[in-house]
Amino acid sequence: MRKSVIVLSIIVLLLPIWTGCVQKRILEELGLVVVVGYDPAEKDRIKGTALLHQIDPAAKEKVQVVVTNANTSKGLRNAQNREVSKRVVSGQLRVAIYNEKLARNGIITLADTLSRDSVISDTIFLTVSRGSTENIITHRFPEISNIGTYLHKMLRQNIQGEQISSCTLHEFIHDVYSVGKDPVLPVIERIGDQILLNHTVLFRNDKMVGELSTDEAFVLKLIRDRYKAGSLEISLDAEPFRQLKPGFQGNKVDIVIENISSSSQIKLADPSIPSFSIRIKMNVRIQEVSTDLKLGEKKVIRAFESEISKEFVRRIQKLIAKTQAVQSDPIGFGEVYHSKVRHSNLTDEKWREMYPNAKVQVDIKTVMVRSGVVE
Known part of the structure; x- marks a missing residue:
């Protein structure tokens, strides 16, 4: 019995050495x-x-x-x-x-x-x-x-x-x-x-x-993910701002929006077409403006919110048309369709045929939380 205890003790003592030899890896x-x-x-x-x-x-x-x-x-x-x-x-x-x-x-x-x-x-x-x-x-x-x-x-x-x-x-x-x-x-x-x-x-x-492009990739991420922070330079149509600033010259207003937080929701509106709706809510801060507009006035803020929304709707529609032309669906409309239509038996080949004809309605609500620096 004593001999067995001694042998067992030796095995227990040697076990870490054996294990170390097996697992040892020399980085050099x-x-x-x-x-x-x-x-x-x-x-x-x-x-x-x-x-x-x-x-x-x-x-x-x-x-x-x-x-x-x-x-x-x-x-x-x-x-x-x-x-x-x-x-x-x-x-x-x-x-x-x-x-x-x-x-x-x-x-x-x-x-x-x-x-x-x-x-x-x-x-x-x-x-x-x-x-x-x-x-x-x-x-x-x-x-x-x-x-x-x-x-x-x-x-x-x-x-x-x-x-x-x-x-x-x-x-x-x-x-x-x-x-x-x-x-x-x-x-x-x-x-x-x-x-x-x-x-x-x-x-x-x-x-x-x-x-x-970089701007198109920004728009793609706006649809696919939730933004918590972001920055983008965009150009807006100057016409709505002419009434706010007499004597305004130029065809566009350049702005930089930062600290974007957003959420998006994609819904299947009509599976027979198919048609989808995208609803996006964005909170933005205007960091820089290329012209002297009084960002403290409500009518100026409302004009910026409206024009920013219109610009992003235009960009999203252009992006979707571009992806449809090459039959690539990075947004995942097909996933939405597949999850909502029972017994659709959707395949990649079937969706490649359907996607170019899909209709998408885009609705964006922009809220300007605060303003930054005027150029």
């Missing part, structure tokens, strides 16, 4: 992928560019870039391991970039592979590049030491600042496989030593079919 021996880019290569192959972060005090460079070709993303990983001295791992992946040409042909196989990798977070950001992703990742930026970390922070702060819609891997995969809704992704572009984030691309399922 790993190449941590921070950002990966995909470009089309010859013979329908894929060119992969990965930036590896090295945790090694002895290393002269803290990052290493590896460019390889393969037929699949897993093939790229195997090729990367054959070209570096450290084992490549994806647990720190933050951003995946897809070349615009690749995005036009479909990227679901590449994105789906990422989502199935248990070590990769589904909160990584996906983007589309204007031009080669290799040209972005391999470039030596004088003010940026790690382009992967920089891109992640850049995308995160623009999402938090509500300048662009969220673009995580989880959201992209969800919208691709969801009947009646299509994904959108931001576009990054390198010009010299600058990285620009100016556009948003429309997808039909997983294929890029169109593009939105």
Whole structure:
């Protein structure tokens, strides 16, 4: 009995050592992928560019870039391991970039592979590049030491600042496989030593079919999400303000609205057409005006509220027409239709035929909460 107790005690003492040996991972021996880019290569192959972060005090460079070709993303990983001295791992992946040409042909196989990798977070950001992703990742930026970390922070702060819609891997995969809704992704572009984030691309399922300007992407987010904070410069028709300011010259009034808080509601009005109604309520502050108007007067405030509402109705109708022309539904009207019409048996193919003929009534109520600076 005493002998058994001694043996058991030895096993208990050695167990943490054995466990530690199994789970031990030496960071100095790993190449941590921070950002990966995909470009089309010859013979329908894929060119992969990965930036590896090295945790090694002895290393002269803290990052290493590896460019390889393969037929699949897993093939790229195997090729990367054959070209570096450290084992490549994806647990720190933050951003995946897809070349615009690749995005036009479909990227679901590449994105789906990422989502199935248990070590990769589904909160990584996906983007589309204007031009080669290799040209972005391999470039030596004088003010940026790690382009992967920089891109992640850049995308995160623009999402938090509500300048662009969220673009995580989880959201992209969800919208691709969801009947009646299509994904959108931001576009990054390198010009010299600058990285620009100016556009948003429309997808039909997983294929890029169109593009939105910054202002159009703002309007899309206004419909899809709730704003808590935001900023936008817009031009209003000057005619309603001529009566408020005698001698007013010019055809437009330029204003900057900030601190936008909004809520939107989409309803199915008539399933036979189909027709929808969008109701949006916005609270805004006018930060700057290009002409001298007395923002303390109620009639001036009412004029601004009315004209801001009209301008956004116009922009929303223009945006919807643009998405209908390319048969892409980033707003999710199809999801609303599918959830409200029983036994609709809605499919992607059926909704692609219905959506271009859909009618949308837009109603916006704008409330000016306070005014800011007059130019």
